[in-house]
Amino acid sequence: MTEPSSGVVAEVFQNEYLPEGATVVDAVVTVTAGAGGGGTVRAGAPAAEVIMIDCSGSMSGDRIVQARKAAAVAVDTLRDGVAFAVVAGSDWAQMVYPEQQVLAVADDRTRSAAKQAIRHLKAGGGTQIGTWLTLARELFLADRAEIRHAILLTDGRNGESERTFQAALDQCAGLFVCDSRGVGQNWSAAELIKVAEALLGTADGMKDPAGLEADFRSMIEAAMGKTVAGIALRLWTPAGARIRFVKQVHPEILDLTDRRTDVSARVGDYPTGAWGAESRDYHLSVELDPGTVGVLGEEKLAARVSVVRGDDVLAKGLVRAVWTDEEVKSTRLNKRVAHYTGAAELASAIQEGLAAREAGDTVTATARLGRAVRLATESGRSDTVQLLARVVEVQDARTGTVQLKRRSDNKDVDIDAEIAALGSRKTTRMRPS
Structure with a gap:
């Protein structure tokens, strides 16, 4: 939804249907600035x-x-x-x-x-x-x-x-x-x-x-190309709800969860940096109070998303929750949410695996890097698999079965792994069909 003169659009992608008793709601919010040549994007900002x-x-x-x-x-x-x-x-x-x-x-x-x-x-x-x-x-x-x-x-x-x-x-x-x-x-x-x-x-x-x-x-x-700063993602959540995380997931993964500034008890702002004419995706995950879970067929508002600059609201979107006993509805994955969930897990697995390797924890390093190999294989990121193969012996990429290689004096091996860690944070966009 767009405020007419702002030139900013916020679109919400989610499966709003939840199984009976479920409390976690996920959504991806796509924010696009410069839509239709609106007033937010301008030339020559100091x-x-x-x-x-x-x-x-x-x-x-x-x-x-x-x-x-x-x-x-x-x-x-x-x-x-x-x-x-x-x-x-x-x-x-x-x-x-x-x-x-x-x-x-x-x-x-x-x-x-x-x-x-x-x-x-x-x-x-x-x-x-x-x-x-x-x-x-x-x-x-x-x-x-x-x-x-x-x-x-x-x-x-x-x-x-x-x-x-x-x-x-x-x-x-x-x-x-x-x-x-x-x-x-x-x-x-x-x-x-x-x-x-x-x-x-x-x-x-x-x-x-x-x-x-x-x-x-x-x-x-x-x-x-940046023309405006001070834009934030503002989230309202119902009483008793807990925000599990807020992450920018495209074009690069940035965890904004701990960057929140409280506006009120139920409203918080998450900074997004400077903007030009561009589009970014944000993954929101909200856990509702079990006592507020709706009856079957009832729709409730899980979050209200606004794109703001100071007191100006540039765009709005709604995250909904509808409880159902229809398994086909409640188990349908939103492709964009699933895509970014996998991308974030890959990045975390690589970073945690390399940190464990650095600390000498071979068990954790093997498990997490094996998980990374499997996720990278499933998502078709063969370049990442090749870089990880410098530090692990890949026995079965599809199952993530690996063996940690012994450390050598070859610094190329270590830096290839570091490059893999950074590369895993860059994401491609998947639009739902």
């Missing part, structure tokens, strides 16, 4: 960009050369008038351009000066990602841009304590969106995912730094 380049010692050689080229391409892709800065990250964060701790304004002169400064980037020191994000936060706070986007490139694992890293992420959450990238053979998918989920961005990785230029150009082009 924007700011901070490009953070890992300059730790391990970036020496071809990596720092390719990182310089990628950063220069990113600067060239900025449109005139965008506020921007380039930051070098190691044990601390240092301004590359401009030299002062402020944002420059993109034009021919400042882009040229920034690229000249980027040529002098050198590798040395360690990796303290939280300090890089903190400097980006300070730069954004000093600027009035509506669209705030950052790129974070690293080739290593964060050297900060978990507590310090999380504190930096918590301070940045809600202020800007950050796309994180890993390059080389030593970065951690778990850390990139943590940045993506906290800062509502994408996470990806590659072994070959030669791909950085194209990737940086793509990220900046996407950021320049």
Whole structure:
């Protein structure tokens, strides 16, 4: 359902029929902005960009050369008038351009000066990602841009304590969106995912730094296409209901459940980041109070979904529940809900399996990675199966029967698994027939 002047559409996909006594209701909400050229998507919203380049010692050689080229391409892709800065990250964060701790304004002169400064980037020191994000936060706070986007490139694992890293992420959450990238053979998918989920961005990785230029150009082009920020998914639920989770499931999986801001006891907002003309899918799961379950044939409202910006309601949708004793109705799976449920389970299985492998828990690692192989096989993701086969011996892909391989000194094996973890978070869309 669309508010006429907003240009935003919210569509709800679900099987509203539940078996007698059931309490869990699932739905996928597709939100599309820019529908019909409405007023929400507009050109030229004030924007700011901070490009953070890992300059730790391990970036020496071809990596720092390719990182310089990628950063220069990113600067060239900025449109005139965008506020921007380039930051070098190691044990601390240092301004590359401009030299002062402020944002420059993109034009021919400042882009040229920034690229000249980027040529002098050198590798040395360690990796303290939280300090890089903190400097980006300070730069954004000093600027009035509506669209705030950052790129974070690293080739290593964060050297900060978990507590310090999380504190930096918590301070940045809600202020800007950050796309994180890993390059080389030593970065951690778990850390990139943590940045993506906290800062509502994408996470990806590659072994070959030669791909950085194209990737940086793509990220900046996407950021320049964002035209409005501050849009949230607002959920109303009936008394006694519990929201099991709220996840963005397309184009990339992001768990928003813990990002809720209470509007009232029964209404909460979930941030969605900046938008341009695009479409995203969200999976909602609500558990109703058993005492409110309806009689057979009765329809009840399980949730009211709104797309909001401040006090403005841009679109609405309803999640319904109807109880039935007709097995054909209650067991019919909504294809989109089933599709994304499987995708989310695959991503979780890979991440949990790799974490267990890292911790030396071979039993859990074997079980979860075996489950991942089976799910990837069922969904036709042969590329993911091939990457997982670097860390497990696949005995029967259809049943997920695997044996964990012994760890070797071949870093390609480990980083292929990390790439599989990030790749499993990218989803394709399935429309119900």
